[in-house]
Amino acid sequence: MVAVSGGADSMVLWDLLVRAARWRLVVWHLDHGLRAEAPQDAALIIAQAARYQALGFVPGDVIVEQAEVGALARRWKVSLEAAGRRQRYARLAEIARTHGADAVLTAHHRDDQSETVLANLLRGAGPVGTAGIAPRRLLAGDVALLRPLLGFTRAELRAYASAADVRWLEDASNRDQRHRRNHLRHVVLPLLEADTPGIAAGLADLGERARITAGQLEAVVDVVWQRSFTPEALHLEGVGDLTAQQRLQLWRRLSLHLGIACERAQLERIDRLVGGALGRRLHLGRWLLLRRGRTLAWELARPPRNERLVAIPGPGDHCFAGEHLSCRVLARPAHITFARNEAWLDAASCTWPLWWRSADPRDRFIPLGAPGNQTVVKFLSTRGVPSRLRPQASVVADAAGIVWVPGFAIAERVKLGDATCNVLHLHWTPACAAPAQPTVPPLQDDPDEQR
Template identity: 35%
Template sequence: MANTRNSAPPESERLLAQLSASLKRHLPLASARKRLVVGLSGGRDSVALLHALHELQAGFDYELAACHVHHGISPHADEWLTFCSRFCQRLQVPLTCVAVTVPRDAAEGLEAAARACRYAAFSRLDADCLVLGQHLGDQAETLLFNLLRGGGVHGARGMPESRWLRSGLALLRPLLAMPRGEIERYLQAHDLAWIDDESNLDVRHSRNFLRHRIIPELRMRFPAVEGRFAAAAGRFAEAAELLDELAVADLGEVPASFPVPVATLAALNEPRARNLLRYLLVRQGVKIPSEARLKEALRQLLEAAADRHPALILGEWRLFRQRREVRLEKTLGKLCDNEIK
């Protein structure tokens, strides 16, 4: 745990200005009640965010609460919960703790599995807006991570400042354009303590490797690397929106859902058909496979003989062809003999 104190320089209030501007842009996403819940891990970013939202509460007239997800992975997890409880008591902010069980043998890795459990817990909150503390450095890491995974234009667009988690619950990342240094200055200026998760230093995790090994090296040669990556993510987001509009146009009168007629995909050239298939999968909330695997899946779905039933397993989903349609269904853990590798 760290705790430092400085006199408050004017620069420390930039975080409040950034937060205020984001709230003015996005609070209309929420209902008139405007109940905001901060995802509070106890780390630097979430502590600064909750404190700043508490400072601005009177001016925006919203209800403020916090949610701590107890993963039970670290031996210090109970200490983190105690820290978050005491911090919320100091601010007189209600705190909800949700305990989750993270599968240690998840195919996507422990880090991704913990994230999935965390968002599943957040999606059940009684709130209008979930507010998270990701910042400029997190955006840069996300862009680089997704590019290295072969995520394409949609992956390279990074994290949006706001989106819907579910009907009635908006997700807001108001500090996404804020450099990490500004957050640290805010913590120092307001004499705020935080906790350090030791797993954040473990470079066996891909994001930590990028954060501690790759981006610092890039910053030595390109000092504005994080801002440049974030700007690129914004341009990729615009390109992704245009691709989505093209997919809607290619659907014509066909509903934007599965099943989709094979003829609709077959009438398009390969890149547009793949774009349409990707668009439909994203709408369904399915994690998109690599471009190479998606390309091979499309080829088999369109070209396989009539007596064949090619299928692509996507986590808990199965994409397959049946009766001249491309369909999507839950797998319930069952694999298909004709699974597309």
């Protein structure tokens, strides 16, 4: 499978694969929804496939897709570049699996390598980041991601395109210097090359040498990771024996696992946390890292808000996010056993419909037996619910307000009295306990390009 943008580099890669005629190809193109002229790229690719067929070649199956990358960037709270990269690699992995492709090929070349190494050096990258773009890595499962053109410069690929009559389109956004990569390509590297001829090639060579060092570093860290990692914590025995660079790589591995930024400053903060006093904690992204005894533990610092709103028009069963709520109107039993996950209410004191919804910080009610009115937030606090978990709480309410906070207490106004004949029985089954997952898609930005 080959990713083709319509630019010179990817069109050359496609041409080389078609002329080699050794593999069944799937050609994939993504319109990012950012440029008015983007449909011209898709049209060029379709036309090129027709040209290959006319010349007796097999161009492969062409797939053209569109994504609103701007909307994805806003939803994921990342840059347009990062959102586009994330979407591209996610779809490449999915389509490769769907079509049974063994490998995905992209057209990264030697100049891309130089730019990546320079960008990562300016960000303070260590040996792994300096290694730049990997010529080969796993994309997903057993699907490999290959970059076969890393040994060629942009100029060499353009020369091939001209000689082989490969047509391409220039993307005007590649000259927009508001993007960091474009600024490095069109301003910084030319200045460096003018001052020190050959520096671009030297940066690419530095990446190759750093890859050897990075491989040795990864081997050491992998042993520690396999020995120390559990789904809830990292055991710290032996971590103190690692060098500073090995520890930073270990924290980078942890950051990738948790889906948080791998900037060097972040990794150094983790290192200081581990080397500091017990009980210290650190917020990174959605996660709270905690120094506990001989471990570094983590948990979600801000669980996604429980945005439920389930209408209950009458008795019946209702589900939300793996939880279950049953409602039954019964004649008052002679004997009632009270449990944490069920409520017995005076049916005459409740009005239909009921609503099973998220707790609002402004909600107020009088809990059973309480001296007065209080907010749900204060009520949960007095019951020992940590502040980070309170957004997950739900309530059952009618038009007059809360009748039950599942798992905690009913409202005073709906308690059973001497005159109660019929009861409203509510039974709540919580979702199975499982680690909460971030709402941002788990696929990481390409680690080779963003180290």
